[in-house]
Amino acid sequence: MVALRDWLAVYLKGIAMGCADAVPGVSGGTIALIVGVYERLIAAITNVSPDRIRRVLAGVRPRNLPDARAAFLEVDGAFLAVLGAGIATAIVTVLRLVDHLLDTLPVPTFGFFFGLIAASAVVLYGEVDLSTRDRKAAAAGGFLLAFLTSGYASSALGAGSYPVLFVAGAVAVSAMILPGISGSLLLIILGQYEYMSGALSAFVDALVGLAVGGEPARVTETAPPVLVFVAGALVGLFTVAHAVRRALEYDRAATLAFLVSLIVGALRAPVAEVGRVLAETGGTWRAAAPEFAIAAVGGALAVVLLDRYSGTIEY
DSSP states (O other), rough: OHHHHHHHHHHHHHHHHHHHHHHSSHHHHHHHHHTHHHHHHHHHHHHOOOOHHHHHHHGGGGGHHHHHHHHHHHHTTHHHHHHHHHHHHHHHHHHHHHHHHHHHHHHHHHHHHHHEEEHHHHHHHOOOOOHHHHHHHHHHHHHHHHHHHHHTTTIIIITTOOHHHHHHHHHHHHHHTTTTHHHHHHHTTTTOOOHHHHHHHHHHHHHHHHHTOOHHHHHHHHHHHHHHHHHHHHHHHHHHHHHHHHHHHHHHHHHHHHHHHHHHHHHHHHHHHHHHHHHHTTOOHHHHHHHHHHHHHHHHHHHHHHHHHOOOOOO
């Protein structure tokens, strides 16, 4: 019998992962490695299959309960549920804070993101082997993909477009389970981060309002983008994530070179976002540069402290 304190520890580890997933630059997968749940998480996710999901859902009928329990244990369901609850708690809380900061202090907020991303790239590139032509090509491809996409995706794809949100959910959740790559970072590259942080905050506010006597219509109005994103995340969890795992198994070094290079290319994203904000508000980089730089140093220091605490992270 697992003690309550053990499940509390899993929940708190989920909170740590969720905090990392909610900000660009630090990966929830990296935190999973640090706190010692990464291998168990990957094993549980890859054990999930449509047949096992069907067996668990069939447990609504009393005669199917024994088989439903067996399927639930096969996918380590209690662990996934408790860890997922911790992740969800942190993401909701942190994204609400981020949404507020993006509204009130956009320049230092994006500066902090820049520092997180830059320091993460420096730390992780120490673990990447670029000794072959294929690995260098993969690194160049990852850099160019992120660099060329950053700054243009939100205008080209449309922030809040349901098809784009679905794809963004699939891509982001697959990144969440990989050490080194932040799902939030990919949302910034795709131009959906700021929109989704606002959409989630509005949905949570509507749910809280409903609990204290608010209008159900508000929940209905704010739910669609969140539900589309979650649907994409569920699909991505069982498709994109598995594809990335297969790529890692096929050529681990080249795949990691590509993934880490995405981080380097994505450095353009927070700079482009600040440029957009300054254009809308009539500000200039000359005035904004000092607070951007100070915040960037703070973000970099946060990653350096995390790396020092965790030691060298091995994939």
